[in-house]
Amino acid sequence: MHQNLAARLDNIAPFHVMELMKMAAELEKQGRHLIHMGIGEPDFTAPQAVIDAAAKAMAAGRLQYTSALGLPALRAAISQHYRDVFDLDVPASRIIVTAGASAALLLACAALVEPGREVLMPDPCYPCNRHFVAAFEGRAKLIASGPDHRFQLTEEIVRQQWDERTSGVLLASPSNPTGTSIEHEELGKIVAAVKELGGFSIVDEIYQGLTYDGAPFSALSLDEDVVVINSFSKYFNMTGWRLGWLVVPERIVPALEKLAQNLFICPSSIAQYAALACFEPATIAIYEERKAEFKRRRDYIVPALRELGFGIPVMPDGAFYVYADCSSFTDDADAFAKQVLNEAGVVIVPGLDFGPATATSYVRLSYANSMENLQEAVARLKKFLTDR
Template identity: 50%
Template sequence: MKRQQWPQAARLGHIRPFHVMALLARARELEAAGRSIVHLEIGEPDFQTPAAVLEAGQRALQRGDTFYTPAAGLPELRRAISAFYRDVQGIRVPPERILITPGASGALLLALAAVAGPGDEVLLADPGYPANRHFLRLLDAVPVEIPAGPDSGYQLTSAMVESRWGPRSRAALVATPSNPTGSVLDTAALDTLAQAVALRSGVLIVDEIYQGLVYEGAARSVLAARDDVFVVNSFSKFFGMTGWRLGWLVAPEAYVDAVERIAQNVFLAASTPAQHAALAAFEPDTLRELERRRDVFRQRRDFLLPALRDLGFGVPQVPHGAFYLYADCSGLCADSFAFTRDLLEQAGVAIAPGVDFGAHRARAHVRLAYTRPVEVLREGVERVRRFLGA
């Protein structure tokens, strides 16, 4: 018998593709055909995982450490993260509130699943990291995407929370530094936001995945000011461990039991060899190496930002973190989506279109990731210059 139809969950209608993935696939196709491509589309550091971490992972495999850990993670890794907060930022975060997750992605899913059910709303900035709205759709919850521009550093403000909070709102989610803009919220701004949310019996979720990559001033976790918020972090970016799939969640005490129960059922535990490897991430030599890498990222930003402005892209504020520049290209093209496609096909430069990060002035923006050495960035800039006929 011929099948008429496959069942399709209604939520699939809300799950959009990540255009940058299609762009990357096309870039690879062009490379396979012999074209040279400058990759500025990928949000992944070009640095290899630090040697000490690799070795610790290999030792774990040789010892046969391949069995499940507790759902909340290896106790020694939870303690190591707690010690990291204490030693680097002077913040007390009890290991019991730290859960090890499969990347920041796992942590975001746990936090959102703990606070938002069907029909509940979570406030997000537009532009923002696109997976968040999709996590919410998986939970049949509703992302409330609030347009945010340069005046608020593309971030949510307490005034936005006040005006958009409704009876079904449960939480607000911010990322600092942000993807795609690299903008940073300071502790005072985070504290004010958390207060505005708490006043309405909601909870603030702060994605600090890029916290290790702040270039001006000391990076401070919101945990320095409050312990009634969720904090998401990861070994992916600063620690150079994207493919190991390891992150963590700091949960308010009232939620620890709930998130642990969800973790037990949804993913049982994070990867065991990855957790053993990550123990070496906090060794002083590794941290020094990671700080050197951070300086390299800053040098790349300091090269790319003026070069883009010179080409006519608008980047109104210096982004203080992550490895992204979110650039207004409305003076250079009518539609940034078509622009990224043409730039790839005609000039061999891959960058991400604004539509991947939201709807607010998305077709007037592109995101460039400075995850390549300065020589490569220079070549990319030259190609864009020729493409624009500038």
């Protein structure tokens, strides 16, 4: 029997970078030594206290379903974290623990995106964000946002682009792929404008803990109607544990709980018990040391890439990415990334996945790698560019 797939799949593009990852895996099978600057994953893993907490929970048999909203103790710990770090009172009742930030974004889009309606987001942006919108038959309206705007939307842009089809905005600060944040005052103006226009603001803050220049802030300080996404993957180094959270206005918690019950039952109980250890003072001290190491790497790699001739028009102030203009070397960033892989043995990501505006002229490099490997990558890139 011939079975047609749902038409919505036509609106979800494949991850082009996966082709590059397959090529890299094949080269490594052949014995090539590659330096990976492609994957958006901390090279640090969960601290021992987190692993021990997971083992203790398993030994105690704490393996049953939890509430769809998450463990009350973990929701309370996240609430306290907002108080400790940002001096914000975010009640635990507004916090929903999720199966990764991806589940949080899925739940937010399920609750807020209407079929046929548009959600504004910058180009470049993380591709899955637009695909979450597409999954609920909304339309991501990508708006070219260059270095003059820190690769982010502004209040002026939002007002210019808003029309009768627009429902809201989906922002990320700091952003993947650019590592740039929206400045506090500008984000406040955007949120106020969206509210005035009758829309919703979703702000992805999964890299918020990795902010290097100045004190980090949360969009939750701007308006209690903002929906904020966060994660244990990046600052807390728990990528494969699949645990995140969502902060929403109190009035929509019942709707999100209903969705979470039906779509996910609950997040992993083991990951939740493990995450409780993330907030212990000794564990936070480890995370802060690792954050300082990411900053040290950034402060090395950005000048080194500029010296090689890459254009980095905006200093990335967060995450662990550099979004670099390679147009002085090529007019095809995808072909350039493949050439760098094959000839220099360095894995970088072309702009193709992040939106059309920078697809051919930018590459993303992750500095979630050791300083030794970053230095070797720069040496290989220098030789490659000299020999071309």
